[in-house]
Amino acid sequence: MATLDLSLPHALPTAGENVAAFIDAWTMMTSRFPGHRIAADGGVATTFSNTPLPFLNISTLDRPLTDPGAFRHALCEARARAADCGHGTMLALSGDWAPRDWEDLAAETGWLRSMALTAMAADRLRPPRRAEAALDFRAIDDPATARDLGLVNALAYAMPVEAFDCLGEMALWRDGGFGIVGYDEGRPVTGGAAFAVGGMIYVAMVASAPGTHGRGYAEAAMRRIILDAERAVGGRRIRLHATETGEPLYRSMGFEGGAALTLLHLASGA
DSSP: OOOOOTTSOSOSOOHHHHHHHHHHHHHHHHTTSTTOEEEEETTEEEEEOOSSOGGGEEEEEOSOOOSHHHHHHHHHHHHHHHHHHSSOOEEEEOGGGSOTTHHHHHHHTTEEEEEEEEEEEESSOOOOSSOOOOOEEEEOOSHHHHHHHHHHHHHHHTOOGGGGGGGGOGGGGSSSEEEEEEEETTEEEEEEEEEEETTEEEEEEEEEOTTOTTSSHHHHHHHHHHHHHHHHHOOOEEEEEEOTTTHHHHHHTTOEEEEEEEEEEEOTTO
């Protein structure tokens, strides 16, 4: 399994840093669920919470596999582990570590592209561009607030709310796990999480409810949750993996983008 090398200079995230940060963060998150499965062999690092949330059941190709045969073998291994999970799963890979025609090879083994992510990092955030959004922010310290973060993410990704009920597992939010939810007149409208892991602060689950974008909600939630983490563990390199939608916000906050990571899902019936 890849391990993040914190001795590297603070430049744009490389393919190795990209994959290592992702695996380290997902290992921490998923290992907090009672039925988790963590494994790393054959070029595949598996971090399954074994809950109904596909985003928390991910296998990652953890080394360069540019030989088509080795790449195909790893994809088949990831598919076999997915079959053992019993819930929806995903696969993460760096295109820099895959054969040139990796999408065709992936499709042959049942894996289809879901979304592209960009590894981003910052040593410190730029000052806010505007006054903080006037929301009622609450740290996650009970299952109900944690599930409200799940609700916001479910709405943002157009996924079943029930899939995110697992965020109510309070072990996720202790010992280096921090979460926050912003409410507008009692309605959860934004939120996010930060995890102190491997010498970094890793930001995840940042989302805002549909119809609320452009109001500074996600930025306010991010700044608060990063500050909570820094108060607890001190200043560290801040890392995240951005969707295309979120990347402009993160760049405006001082994050710089590097290598890409692609998430895939198994085709229906595969």
